[in-house]
Amino acid sequence: MYMKAEPGEAWEKLRASRANPPGRAGSGPRRRTYAAALEQAEQMFTAAAVVGPATRPLQVFYGLSQAGRAIAAAAVDLTGEDWRLDGHGIKAGSSGKPFADIEIRTDSATSRGSFVRLSRLLGSPVWGKADPVRLEQLWDVLPVNLSYPLSDRNRYPALYADERSMHVSPQSVLRIPVCDIPGWVVNDGSRDVLDTFLARYPGLARHHDYDRQPPRPDGPPDFTLYTNGGGEIEVSWLMPPGHTHVQAGRELLRSLTRSHGRSRFFLPSITPAGQQLHLLMAWWSVIYTLSMLARYEPAAWAELISVDKNHYAVPIEGVLKRAIDFLPSLILATVEEVSA
Structure with a gap:
């Protein structure tokens, strides 16, 4: 935990x-x-x-x-x-x-x-x-x-945002591992299932991209698998041009997530309005x-x-x-x- x-x-x-x-x-x-x-x-x-x-x-x-x-x-x-x-x-x-x-x-x-x-x-x-x-x-x-x-x-649980591994590229792209993706999504392994899953999370629905299996940049999701099932994947968001500081990335992340016990989580929407x-x-x-x-x-x-x-x-x-x-x-x- x-x-x-x-x-x-x-x-x-x-x-x-x-x-x-x-x-x-x-x-x-x-x-x-x-x-x-x-x-x-x-x-x-x-x-x-x-x-x-x-x-x-x-x-x-x-x-x-x-x-x-x-x-x-x-x-x-x-x-x-x-x-x-x-x-x-x-x-x-x-x-x-x-x-x-x-x-x-x-x-x-x-x-x-x-x-x-x-x-x-x-x-x-x-x-x-x-x-x-x-x-x-x-x-x-x-x-x-x-x-x-x-x-x-099939579950839509709170997803841990690994803020410790967050980084912002010189191209103003925020990247962060999104953890605890359930086994039914990871085991399927397709872009369609992952995209549909992420769309249930208001903070993740706005993402730019996620890691793909090499060598194709448009290939299937490249999950890191957990030994007990499920996994995680690194997701990216575009930031305004020139925003390359970690603090700017942290502020964007906090606008996309909710805080619980000093950690940040992407939460699913439970209503058609799509609010966390x-x-x-x-x-x-x-x-x-x-x-x-x-x-x-x-x-x-x-x-x-x-x-x-x-x-x-x-x-x-x-x-x-x-x-x-x-x-x-x-x-x-x-x-x-x-x-x-």
């Missing part, structure tokens, strides 16, 4: 921010909400760390929900009463469907619900009620779930769904988390543990993002 979790440091910085709140949370009701919501969020996450998966999604989700209220309070782009959140703004319904196929819907784009209001603030898509998104699609957006597929269908989810909202949708199962379908939830009976149990345990590890830093980064 490419990411480093630092929850203790993140909570420490969030606690320190309460003495001098950022953005629009500097005074009045917004300041009081910012401080109280962060205190509740931290306590919820602390409680989640000492309970088992039977109730953990409830504490994690409501901790995240309260952190969302702090984010809204600090946001410079939310004026008047727009920072006040009302309801969840997202719904999950299983209706007897398999775990991977649980349908998630959002309220309309005009809703004051937390998920919708924060998604609009962060430039993240909502999809309404007519075209639900399956849990599996959202699950695969999370980088921490790379090793835990929910089905044997903000990773905070991807986490939100997955944890919300798990919390609704635990709260309203306790018997079904008990079956899902039975490690002796259900192959989903360990992936669920894993994503809940990693939520506690990684979400504090993501909350901190999002506070900084909206209050700048």
Whole structure:
């Protein structure tokens, strides 16, 4: 895993921010909400760390929900009463469907619900009620779930951008290895399949080219294969003429990717509009769904988390543990993002 979790440091910085709140949370009701919501969020996450998966999604989700209220309070782009959140703004319904196929819907784009209001603030898509998104699609957006597929269908996972190996040529071409391309794409080996796959990723759909097998410059993709399946390939983008500095390349890369745990990832689009989810909202949708199962379908939830009976149990345990590890830093980064 490419990411480093630092929850203790993140909570420490969030606690320190309460003495001098950022953005629009500097005074009045917004300041009081910012401080109280962060205190509740931290306590919820602390409680989640000492309970088992039977109730953990409830504490994690409501901790995240309260952190969302702090984010809204600090946001410079939310004026008047727009920072006040009302309801969840997202719904999950299983209706007897398999775990991977649980349908998630959002309220309309005009809703004051937390998920919708924060998604609009962060430039993240909502999809309404007519075209639900399956849990599996959202699950695969999370980088921490790379090793835990929910089905044997073709996956569109978060793809790691190896920024350490990035380089910019004198011809103003940015090149970077794109990692964790799934086996169904690599094993096919054709340009058509790779091009169709990359088109699902807004940041990769804009690429200029990728490595080809020699000696033909228009040959099939030249993947580097992984021993456990899948692989990676070096992808290139054209930069404006004269932009040959690594910093310019880094800025372009960051406009194409999302940050998680100090690493950058290309994320797939889950809606026809072709937008990347903000990773905070991807986490939100997955944890919300798990919390609704635990709260309203306790018997079904008990079956899902039975490690002796259900192959989903360990992936669920894993994503809940990693939520506690990684979400504090993501909350901190999002506070900084909206209050700048």
